[in-house]
Amino acid sequence: MVTFTGPMRARRLGAVPLAILVGGCGAASPHAPDVSRLPLVSGASASGGSVQPGTGTVLEDSAATGNARVGILVEGGTGAIIKADQVCAKITAIAVRYGASNAVLTGNQIRCNPRSALSIGPSAPGAVISGNSVSSPRIGILIRSPGPLELDNNWISGATVSGITARGLSSRVKGVGNVISGTGFRPVDAAADADVRLLALSDTDTSGWAHRVRVTFWSYLRFHPLATMWLGILVLVLAAAGWSFRRRLPPHPYPARTRWSDPAPDVGRAGLDRDAGIAPEQPVPTVAD
16 A cells, blocks of 8 residues: 655556555655655644644556555545546545545546446545546446535546436536446436535536436345345345244153143042052041040
8 A cells, every 4th residue: 555645746656556545644655656855744743643634645647456445545635636547446446535625636547347436525525526537437426425526528438327426415516528428327316315406517428328217126226225235134034034933842851741731630639649659547546435
C-alpha cells in the first residue's frame, strides 16, 4: 500500500499491486518513489493529539492494478487531485469519501469490470469528476450522499446496471456532456431517497443505452440485497422448523421402569405390603371377662 498525506505530489508510480490511499493526515510512505519535498502538514503527532487535514495532494500518471477491493481511496483532506491514472479493480476503482472535500478526478482510465468505477461519498462535497473513461462497469459512477458535485464530459461504456446512480437526500449533481452506453435499467438512476430533480445533467448522450425492462425473480434479488438477506433468513427458519418436526424424540433409557402412559392402579395399603413381601397384620386376640 502506498499512502500519501498532506500537500504532496506523486507522479508515475508504475504498477502498484495494492490500493493507493490518499489520506487526510500523517506522514508520507517511504514506498513512494517520486514525492516532492513540500513540507508535511503541521501539528500531526504519533499520539494523535493534534491532527490537521492535508491539502492539495496530487496523484498523477500512475497505475493501480491487481487490487482486491479498492484501487485508489481518498478519505479526508481538501483538494486532492487524481489525474491521468490507470486503475484496475474488481469492487471499486476510485473511492472518495468521509470528509474528502473539493476533490478532482480527471482523465483517469478505469477497466477490469468493477462493480462501481467511481464511488463518491458519503460526505465528499465539492468533488469535480471530469473527462474520465470507464469500461464495462456494473455502475459507472455511484453517488452516495456526498453533497454537491459536478460531472462533466465523462465517457462510460458497457455498463450493465446504470451509468450514473445517485443515492441519498444530499446527492446534488450537475454536469454536462457525459456519454453513457450499455445495457440495464436506466442510464441515470435515482434511488434510496435521492431526488431526481437534483440531478441537473444536461447534454447527456444515452443513445447507446439499451433498456432492459424484464424483471425476473433472480434479477430482482440481484439488485435488492436487503430483500435477499430477509429471504435467506426466512429460508433458514423454515428449514430449521421442518427439521425439528421430522426428527423423532430419542427412546427413554429405562422403558421397563418408567411408564408415563399407564397410570398405577389404586391397590391400597395391603397391595403395597404384599408387593414388598411384608406379611399382613394379624388381629390381636382378646380375653373374655
